[in-house]
Structure formats: structure tokens, C-alpha cells
Amino acid sequence: MSDNGKRGKVLVIGGGITGVSAAIEASEAGCEVILVEKEAYLGGRVVRMNQYFPKLCPPSCGLEINFRTIRTSPSITVLTQSEVEKISGGPGQYRATIRRQPRGVNNKCTACGACVEACPVERADKFNYEMGTTKAIYLPFQMAHPQQYVIDFDACEGPECGKCLPVCPYDAIDLEMQGQVVEEEVQSVIWATGWEPYDATQIENLGFGTHKNVVTNVMMERLASDGGPTKGKILRPSDNKEIESIAFVQCAGSRDENYLEHCSGVCCMGSLKQTRYVRDQYPDAEIFVFYIDIRSPGRLEDFYQAVQEDEKVTFVKGKVAKITEDAASGNLVVEAEDALSGQLATQAVEMVVLATGIVPTEAPVTLELDVELQRDSHGFLTNDQPVAGLLAAGCAKRPVEVAACVRDATGTALKALQTCVERHGG
Amino acid sequence: MDKTEKKLAVWICKGCDIGESLDVEALEKVASDEYKVELCGSHEFLCGDEGVGQIKEQIKEGVNALVIAGCSPRFQTDTFTFDGCLTERANLREFVVWSHEPNAEDTQMMAEDYLRMGIVRAQKSELPEPFEAEIDKTILVVGGGQSGMTAALESAKAGYDVVIIEKQDQLGGWLAKTTRLFPKKPPYKDVEIVDLEARVKEIEENDRITVHTSATIASINGGPGMFDVSLDANGNGAGSQFRVGSIVQATGWKPYDPDNLGHLGYGNCANVITNVQMEEMAAAGEIRRPSDGKSPKKIVFVQCAGSRDKDHLPYCSAVCCRVSLKQAMWARELDSEAEVFVLYKDIRAPGQYEDYYKAAQDDPGIFFTKGEVVAVSNSSGDNLLVDVEDTLIDKHIQVEADLVVLATGMVPAAADGEAIRQFRDAQKVIAKGEEGAQLETAKVTVEEMAAYEGTEILNLNYRQGPDLPMLKYDFPDSHFICFPFESRRTGIYPAGTVRAPNDMDGCCEDATGAAIKAIQCVELATQGKAMHPRWGDQSYPDFFLQRCTQCKRCTEECPFGTINEDEKGTPDPTITRCRRCGICMGACPERIISFKDYSVEIISSMIKAVEVPDEYDEKPRLLGLLCENDAYPALDAAGFKRLQHSEWIRFIPVRCLGSVNIVWIADALAQGYDGIIMIGCKSGDDYQCHFIRGSELMGTRSGNIQEKLKQLALEDERVRVEQLEITDHERLVEVINEFSEEIDDIGMNPFKGL
DSSP states (O other), X not given: OOTTSOSXXXXXXXXXXXXXXXXXXXXXXXXXXXXXXXXXXXXXXXXXXXXXXXXXXXXXXXXXHHHHHHHHOTTEEEEXXXXXXXXXXXXXXXXXXXXXXXXXXOTTOOOOOHHHHHOOOEEEOGXXXXXXXXXXXXXXXXXXXXXXXXXXXXXXXXXXXXXXXXXXXXXXXXXXXXXXXXXXXEXXXXXXXXXXXXXXXXXXXXXXXXXXXXXXXXXXXHHHSTTXXXXXXXXXXXXTEEOSEEEEEEEESTTOTTSOOSOOSSHHHHHHHHHHHHHHHOTTOEEEEEESOOOOOGGGHHHHHHHHXXXXXXXXXXXXXXXXXXXXXXXEEEXXXXXTTOSEEEEEEXXXXXXXXXXXXXXXXXXXXXXXXXXXXXXXXXXXXXXXXEEEOGGGXXXXXXXXXXXXXXXXXHHHHHHHHHHHOO | OOGGGOOEEEEEEOTTTHHHHSOHHHHHHIIIIISOOXXXXXXXXXXXXXXXXXXXXXXXXXXXXXXXXXXXXXXXXXXXXXXXXXXXXXXXXXXXXXXXXXXXXHHHHHHHHHHHHHHHHHHHOOOOOOOOOOOOOOEEEEOOSHHHHHXXXXXXXXXXXXXXXXXXXXXXXXXXXXXXXXXXSTTSOSOEEOOHHHHHHHHHHOTTEEEEOSOOEEEEESOTTOEEEXXXXXXXXXXXXXXXXXXXXXXXXXXOOGGGOGGGTTXXXXXXXXXXXXXXXXXXXXXXXXXXXXXXXEEXXXXXXXXXXXXXXXXXXXXXXXXXXXXXXXXXXXXTTOEEEEXXXXXXXXXXXXXXXXXXXXSTTEEEEEOEEEEEEXXXXXXXXXXXXXXXXXXXXXXXXXXXXXXXXXXXXXXXXXXXXXXXXXXXXXXHTOOTHHHHHHHHXXXXXXXGTTOOSSOBOOTTOSSOOOOGGGOOOOOTTTOTTOOSSTTEEEOGGGTSOOOHHHHHXXXXXXHHHHHHHHHHHHTTOOOTTSTTOOOOOEEOGGGOOOOOHHHHHOTTOOEEEOTTOOEEEOGGGOOOOOHHXXXXXXXXXXXXXXXXXXXXXXXXXXXXXOTTSOOOOEEEEEETTTHHHHHHHHHHTTOOOXXXXXXEEESOGGXXXXXXXXXXXXXXXXXXXXXXXXXXXXXXXXXXXXHHHHHHHHHHHHHHHHHTTXXXXXXXXXXXXXXXXXXXXXXXXXXXXXXXXXXXXXXXTO
16 A cells, blocks of 8 residues: 555556546555546547447447546546656566646636637648547546647637737637657556547548548547537538438448458448438438448347348448449449359449548557567557556457446556555555 | 425526527416415526526535426436535426527416426425445355356456356366467467466465365355355355355356257267367367367368257357357367368458468368358268358368367356246146146146256345346357446356456457456445446335235346345345336335335326426326436437427436336326326336336336226327337327327316316
């Protein structure tokens, strides 16, 4: 037990669902936790999801409980807009150097929103995968935690503009705020660094980036979300038209030696879920799913069965070879070899969703240790890292869905606790 | 804290448009004149250093209760949390000024009502004091297979004592029957060799772990932190009794019974075996077909044998694809002349296991064919004919085989606590010598449910059954996306294959997670704090039993099995089982269950504190009871978006819709409110209620409310229950406004002013 009554300190890198869960689980078992997140908000990828499969429930429901725990827990320190630069020391006694970017808005912010009106600068809305814009001072999204505005200093015109300053009654904006470097001594480090969607422009034959109506699955989540660029209405990007047909292209990059060799684990369920988004809004839309294998393990099979009962969802087993665009209409033709009949299947649709895969986030941290982090050929951190107290969890380790991330984060919190207990004697 | 010693201060924040939209002086007068609060002030910007500093000064001078009227309690939570000081927040920002016309009479009335409710709540509430009990921190692990051994070792490594109970005469479970595991290290092509001996030795040499083999549980009494376990009079540790703090249930799985797979040749064809039999043969180093002992040259694996099949196991057993990949490559390793065919619906090798699949595909002697196997029959001699159909393209093929391996799936080795309870209850009715219809029903139940007799595993002495309740397909668990370990029995965590089909590696992950949940349980119980989802809550239900009428509603409705009952039916709660949802409080018709900071009386007083305009004012008054986890944040978000909701309504947050006591409805109607709306979370199979049954129970209770309304000759529409999601900001406002209009149309509550 250390001086503050805690059982040791754990650094969690990444504030997505894995990091948030690991932080809470470790803290509830008695550890002190530093939770470091590079974005201005917690929740990572999951807060950009419209719904979770298979319950089709909003992520913010569970996150509300998690955030309430974080708000009231004296044991968790959250550092947003922060990245771990360096870790030194040795097993069970690490020193982390954390760089914090300036938020431009201090703790006096009440999230009243007066600044937004005054700000003259628009920026691409990264939260919405650049479909739409926000002001240079913005709230990342409605349920953001922390509920504070933030300034995009790449877009902000700085003190010369300064139009936001006089409208803030709370003296909460600081256009000259400096970043800082924080040092922390911890017994254990959890890499909960998560994932990024595979860059679909790499797969040239699928036309992403050139055909406007080809979007990725993560974009589709935003298109279906109330907080998204279309306020939750699924409209195709080229002309904001309501859709009558749509194709989901599975393994867009995954299970492919030219791109990602691994299976991304969640994209089948992701697309099955998105067929429900479409069906909710368009009772008559024709939906096509091109797949190699549909992977809906365990009880998720129920969801697949339910989608199969939809007569206007057609499953085509075959890998998509090419997507072409009719320039005039913006419509698309999907070509695939139907693996069952051996024939070439072509299908014209109004919109295509590429089920792009999961790439582990690189999160470059300089390790001033005698060893290096072990990654596999796909870039995922391996289960057994070479030194005690260096741990990986969630999608940093393998491509998995939310429930599996939480499960892994929970177990990893115990591994972290063990290192703390060894060090502090419980 | 004694109520008489309470020293209350009221603060009104003028920031975030509150000062410009409301008459703050008039608000202060509500506190000072109506409630005689001596310390009452306002501040331009209360959450700033100066404002907080002033509050801290007052606390130093003896203030121990605060009402802060400003933003929602979901914001500045830590700013306005002061040790040893009870704090109530009146939500003037999101619920009033951001969602209503500024400086309007009705907006002012609304703000004043929220302040009144806050003051009354602060006056009636007390700071919770933790429930104190002597807590044992030992962890019981039921099942000594992969998951159980992992949970035990991982808990012990964190410094906890562990007892393992295993019904077999040795540890290992399925691991003892497995020699090769799926690869878990890059390049994910090489199997892991099981070293069970080393694992068992590690356990045996660990001073913190006690193992009872050949042992089963006779009974478990008590609750988290104080479970008293008795073992059956057999095996190692026979009849022994000991105390533990929490439980990991790692009782594993059974293979799906292949006798049900006659259509796939099992039982009819000698050379149709299961993947379990294949594993044994491969481990023995030789694959021989049963009929003649010859080594098969053509082996066919039939995937999803009984899985993904509505007549058998509707779910996917998740591991069988990879088991067949392993066994196919193993068979080829043992006999390079053998050809292997894998007939599958979908090959499910997620993540890096794609590499493993590819390794099998790269083997020139392994062939994969998609199709559904409809029949396996004997052809010439002992050889087999496998009929494969593909319904998509209407193709029918036949494959010959020397040996067919059925990839049978996983069935959880769990007991259905609720079913066993029903069976036992029926037995009791018969034993009691009841007569008539009750006896007949009981007889039918006993007959129909006879198979449940003797299936108990945990043997919990819980009114609601001796084992965890089962959910779909007999897996015990609850809210499985965000909080996958939460069972409906506090301090008991299913792990591994009993919770979901899982591979050995997944079992380790799962068991490690369950172990920390078990650890948290004993640590939080020691501090008198609640577990998920009300982490850290120190309040707990207090039962005033002198007034109990033994109606048993609390014991029936508690989703967590907190309350047993004695022979007369008087509730006997075990507080460490409690999750603090308040559903028992909502259920109790005698209003004898209360928390220090949440009770029927506190909420009733808040309802009564609202000024209800009289019948000549033409200003209806509506009450809204909001689930604090979902509906409340949704209304906050609506306020953020400046969506305007009816000025007639006053909202009170509730811990769960299930905690709503219908006396509040009666109170509100008697008080002259014109309508009451209750908004909670989704119920049903895909429930989103964090207390599992809260909103469902409210649905049932609202039936009784409708009866009452009828008796009073009031319109049904005056009381409404809605289920919404946390993201339904706009819909929520629509629902509120529709309700308000509907009540306008119906007209005033005729009991107003009586």
C-alpha cells in the first residue's frame, strides 16, 4: 500500500472503450490510474458509432455509467489531448513522460457555447470523418466527456482574431495556452491504443476517394447518427439523395495479401448491423452483402439469422473485384465472382459501403528500456510482452468487438494490479 | 448525521444565462422566506475558484448540507463534491433556462419549483453511512478447468486466498483431454502444446490456493464478503465448511449431445465420430476408424454439426471451425496420404487466426467446400456418403468418406436457478398439503420440470433460486456488451465457456477478468460500497420490518436476489448482495424500505414541494420521473441543443424506473398534478435497463395504476410510461410536449384544490 492508501499506480494509454474500462476496473480494485487520451474527449472509436451490435443500443448509454464513475472517482486522472512520449525505468517501476497539447480552453469553461457563434473559422469535422465542418472552437460531440470546448489550433487564427475572447463570460479561453510535459511514476502500463480504419484509398479498384458514393463503414456510422453530418438520415454523398439500393462490400482490404492479411473480426457484424440502419429508414431498399465468410460467432449468430429473414437483403458469396461509377448518375456497379456459381456477379446500386478493417494504432512511444514491445506481422501487440507490467489490451492486441475489448481490458486491469501488489505489497 | 444538526446553505449560480433569464432575487426569497434558509446567496459564476472558495469557507464554519442551483448535476460533479457535506443540485440550466423562454412567468415558476425540490431533498436526506460488515476476502472458484485454474492463479498472484472446487478427481477439465491448442503467438501457424502438469503443480505449490477435487457444493449461505460454503460429504475436503467473499463460476461446457445428430450418421454409422473423439485419437498418435481400425484415407469434417441450427443449437459455437483446422492439419501430419475435406457454412477464423486458416488452405491435402450437410449414411461396406446441399444455388453434391468427424458444439454447464426454484416451490406446495387448483398446478409443474431436480451447482440459499438465472440458450450473464461480467447475482461471476462459447485463450482472458471482478467485490464490500453500476454508492436499503405485511413483493422483484424471506415471508435482506437500484423500495406497498438519501418520503416531499396552480389559473402541472442514467442525460442534451420543452412539467430523477413507488403517483394526483409521465430504458430481450428489470417492472405496476385511475374516474392518459434511449434527445422533447398537449386537451385534474 502506498502513502495515499492506493495499491500503486497504473498508466493507461488510450481512452477508448478499452482504456476507459481498464482504468475503471483497476481503480475499483484499489489502484490509482492515469488515463492518457490523445483526442480532446474520451470514448475513442466507440463514441463515433451509432449503435452497438447486437442490441442496437447507443454507446453513450454504457459510457454514461463509465463517465459518471470517472467523474466521481478520486483515483482516476484523465489527461486528454495527451500522448505518452517516453517510458523509462524498469519492471514495476516505470517513469512516463507525457506531452499535453493545449486545449485553448481552461477548466472555467461551462460549455455554454457562446464562443461558437463568435468564431469566424470553419474546419473539417474530424469527428465526422470530415463529412461536414465545425468552428475552430468546438465541442467534439454532444455527450463529450469532458464537456468542454476545445480549439483546433491548426485552424484557429489566434489572438489576432480573438473574436471568441470577449464573448466568453468566464475567462475560459486562452489562445496562447502552452502545452506541457508531465512526468508520472507508475508500476504498470496498459497499451489500450486501439485501432484505425484501414485506408480505403489503398484499394484502388474499389473506388473510394474517386467515386463519391462509395463510403466506408465508419463513415456509415456517422451518416446514421443523430450527431452526424446528415443528422442521422442516410443519404448518399454525391447528391444527398435517399437511397433505393446499397451494397456492403466485406473484407475491403482484409483477408487480402495485398492489403491486410488478417481478418478484422468485426466487419461482418458491423455490416449486418448497418443493414438494419438502412432498413429502419428505407423499408423497400434493396441491400446486397458481398462476403467471403460471414463471421458472427457465438450468440451473434442470432443477428445474422434475423438479417437473413429480410427478403430484400441478398447475400452474395464472392470477393468484389471492382466497383465502377456512372459519372452522370453517381450510381455504381459492383463486380464480384460468385464463389458458389462460379459466375461473375454484377450489381448496380446507388451507394456502396466498404467494410474496411481494423489496423492497430501505431502510438509511437520511445521505450528507454532494454527491450522493445513485441508486435506481430500485422502490427498488433502480442499477448506476452517481455517485461513485467507492460501490457496490451483490446484492439491493440487483436481486432475484436466492444464486448471482447471490455472483457480483455478487465482482465488486463488484474495483470496491472498484480504488478502493483508485487511492488507495494498490496 | 442527526437531522437536527443539519446546517443548510443555498447557492444560486447566475452563470450560463441563468442570471439573465431568471429573477434570482426572487429565487433567493424562496429559500430564505419559504424555507427559512439563513445562508442563501448567489454568484455570477459559482464553479469558479471564488464561488467554490466561498462554499468551502461556509463548510469550514459548519455548513454540512448544500443546495446548488445551477447546471445539471452531471456537470462540475467533482467541483461541487465536498467531503462530509450533503449536496443537492437543482438543474436550472439544462432543464429551465436553456429549454424555456427567458424572463417569462412560467420559466420563473419552474425555476422556483426546482429550487424548492432541491431544498426539500437536502432537508430530508442524510449523508449515507457505509454498511459495515466483517468481510472475508477469499475467492471461491467453482470448476478447475482452464478458466477455473486461471481465475485461481491470477487472483492468488494479486494476493488473494483462493479455494477451488472441482467435481472431477483431478484439475484440468477439458484441458486434461486436450494436448494441442490453437496458436497464440506469431506467426499463428504453430499449435501450443498443453503442459497441464506444470499448471497443476503451480497451483498445488501456491500457498494461497486450496484445492478440493471430487467435491461438490452442498450449500452456500450469505452474500458477498460472507458466503458460507459447505461441501458435500464426499471427495477431498468432504463436509468442510468455510467462508469466502466472492465466487467465480467456471463450470465450463459439455459437448452437444451427438445422439441428437442421427441424421448426420452418429449412432447409425460406425465411422461417424465427434471432434471430441477425434481429439482423443489424434492425441493417442493414431487415427483409426472405429469399424475396422483402418487408418482412413479420406476424412470429412462436417462443420456446425448441431450448431447454427434452429433444431439444435441456434448459436455458433465459435471454436469448432478452428478445432477442425487443427484436427485436419494434425490428421495430415499423422498420415500424409490422408485427404481431408472440410464442409462448412462459413469458416470462422477471426483476427490473426486467418493466418492459421491460410496454413490449412496451403496444405494440398486439405479441401474446403461450402455447403450444408443434410445427411450422412453408410455406402459400400463401412464407407460413408455425405450429402451436401447448397440452397442458394440449388446444388446437391455427394462426398465419399472413410471417416466423418462431426464438429459438435458447446453447451454451457450451468444450472438454471430460476427453473429449479419453480420446481422446488411446486414441491413445497405439494408437501404443504394444499388442495384444489393450486395442487393441480403444482403437480403439473413438478412433472414437467422433473429434469431440473438435482441439477444444482452453486446451491445458493437465495429465495430466487440456487443458481444464477439463465438467459438465452442457457448462458448465465446479463448486460453483455458494455459490462460483460455483470451477472444478476452480486459477487458471483461466470467465466469461460459457461458464459459464452470460448476457446482456451479466450477462457484465460475471461477468467482473469472475472477474477478482478471478484476482487473488486470484496474490496468494495469492505468499504461498504456498491458495485456496478452505482459504483461507490454507500447508501443501502433499510427495512422497517415492524410494518411489513409479508407481501413478498420486494423478494420477488429484486433483480439481484438480495432478499430472502423467513417462514412467515418477512424479508431478510443481505445488504452486500444489493446494487442499490431501489426496486424493492418501488415495490413495497407499505413504504417501509428506504435509503438515507433516497426514499418514498423524500420523493413524496419533493412532489409536494412544487407549487401547483389552482384550477382557475389554467396552468397545468405535470410530473416527470426520469431514469437518471438515460432519460436524464437525454434531457440535459436536449437543453444543450436549446430544445424547448413544456413549461408545465417538473422532473425528478429516479435511480431506476423500477424504484418508482406508485404512492408517488397517488400523491401527485392528490396534490393536483394533472398528469404524470415516467421515462425509463428499453425492456425486453434486448433490455437496456442497467438494473435489468426496472422498466419492465414499472410496466407491470403501471397496470395497477390504470386500475386506480379507473376507480378515481380519472382518464388513463393522465399517467404514461415511456421507454427511450439516451440518444433520443429530440424524441424525448417531442414525447414530453405531446404529453403536455394531451393533458391540456383532457383538462384539469378534478381533484385539484380538494
